[in-house]
Amino acid sequence: MLVKNVVKGALYAGIVGAFMFGCGTVGVGEEELAGYDGMLARENGLIYHEGSIPVGNCDIVSDISMGSVIITGGSATIAVRATDPVNRLFISFSNEPNVYYELPLTDDDYLGLVGGTYLYTPVIYVSQESSSIRNNEQVSVRLVLQSSSCGRSTATTTQVTTQVVGSGNLQLALNWNTTSDVDLHVFLPNGNHVYYGRKVERDANGDTLVHLDRDANVSCADNGAAENVYFRTLQDGLYLVYLCLYTSCSGADFTLTATAGGRILDNTYLNSTRGNFSSTNTSTSNYYKIGVITVRGGRVVPTDYSASDVIAKMNSTLLRKALETEGPEKTK
Numbered sequence: 001m002l003v004k005n006v007v008k009g010a011l012y013a014g015i016v017g018a019f020m021f022g023c024g025t026v027g028v029g030e031e032e033l034a035g036y037d038g039m040l041a042r043e044n045g046l047i048y049h050e051g052s053i054p055v056g057n058c059d060i061v062s063d064i065s066m067g068s069v070i071i072t073g074g075s076a077t078i079a080v081r082a083t084d085p086v087n088r089l090f091i092s093f094s095n096e097p098n099v100y101y102e103l104p105l106t107d108d109d110y111l112g113l114v115g116g117t118y119l120y121t122p123v124i125y126v127s128q129e130s131s132s133i134r135n136n137e138q139v140s141v142r143l144v145l146q147s148s149s150c151g152r153s154t155a156t157t158t159q160v161t162t163q164v165v166g167s168g169n170l171q172l173a174l175n176w177n178t179t180s181d182v183d184l185h186v187f188l189p190n191g192n193h194v195y196y197g198r199k200v201e202r203d204a205n206g207d208t209l210v211h212l213d214r215d216a217n218v219s220c221a222d223n224g225a226a227e228n229v230y231f232r233t234l235q236d237g238l239y240l241v242y243l244c245l246y247t248s249c250s251g252a253d254f255t256l257t258a259t260a261g262g263r264i265l266d267n268t269y270l271n272s273t274r275g276n277f278s279s280t281n282t283s284t285s286n287y288y289k290i291g292v293i294t295v296r297g298g299r300v301v302p303t304d305y306s307a308s309d310v311i312a313k314m315n316s317t318l319l320r321k322a323l324e325t326e327g328p329e330k331t332k
Helices: 030-033 308-314 319-324
Strands: 003-005 017-021 023-030 047-050 062-067 069-071 074-077 079-082 088-093 097-105 109-113 117-120 123-126 137-147 154-162 172-178 179-187 201-202 208-214 226-231 236-245 251-258 275-279 289-297 297-299
Touching: 062 137, 062 154, 062 275, 069 172, 069 226, 074 172, 074 251, 079 137, 079 201, 179 226, 236 251, 236 308, 251 289, 289 308
Parallel strands: 069 154
Antiparallel strands: 003 017, 003 047, 017 023, 047 097, 062 079, 074 123, 079 117, 088 097, 088 137, 109 117, 137 154, 172 226, 172 251, 179 236, 201 208, 208 226, 236 289, 251 275, 289 297
């Protein structure tokens, strides 16, 4: 069986990966990495396998669930409840025959013992471009857990819809896990505001520069908890990224995935990319500062959060003033 073990960031940094045959390994050059076409981005130690997903008979699964929609360049949080501690998650998709993925679970994925079961919330990241992903296609997902005490579990199957969205030079993809209406807001260096009420920023010729091309869950109507903003052209300056819980149905745990030049940005670029809104929050007080994206020379660079201009941007009241001006009524 062919196994490709790819560590985080290998595709983008040009790190050499490895093929593993039995106990031996042979190197894989940058050309092999660049030709990767898997549905999942190779993040968090994700391992790509060719073959059928391994299934066992260990009865440890209490529940496994994920969102109903996954978007290109986005992410999905998988909620796992198990009666035993687990250390790995195996995933396969019906639109990728004879392929499966292996995700090692870490301490960061473990939330604790809840109601007598072990709760984990690992995140998988979806490739921006993969020939396997087609717009509005329903896909079956099989998930298998591995426990050190009894081996692999039986398979759990769920359904998701894949959607293709814009990527551009910078993509901000928001995913969350409830029917609550969470909104993505971006303030541009020129002071303009891209959000559900002003989805497109254009240049002087009328060409699209920035586009919010997916909005979700108006009035808690579930159409897949994912929003997306992409940038065709990047102006130099600071981009303030906020979230707002417009309508709370049951709170929300969220992940914001920022991708520039094919690379998923970490917290040296954005201050915080995972968080939650509680079920008691209200739309008028619910703002979450994701952080500031810095563009210099047309490229995204790490943000210096100790710099005075960044501090001023983070502490600005732009979002509150904008929402107060726009009023509470939301039409999309």
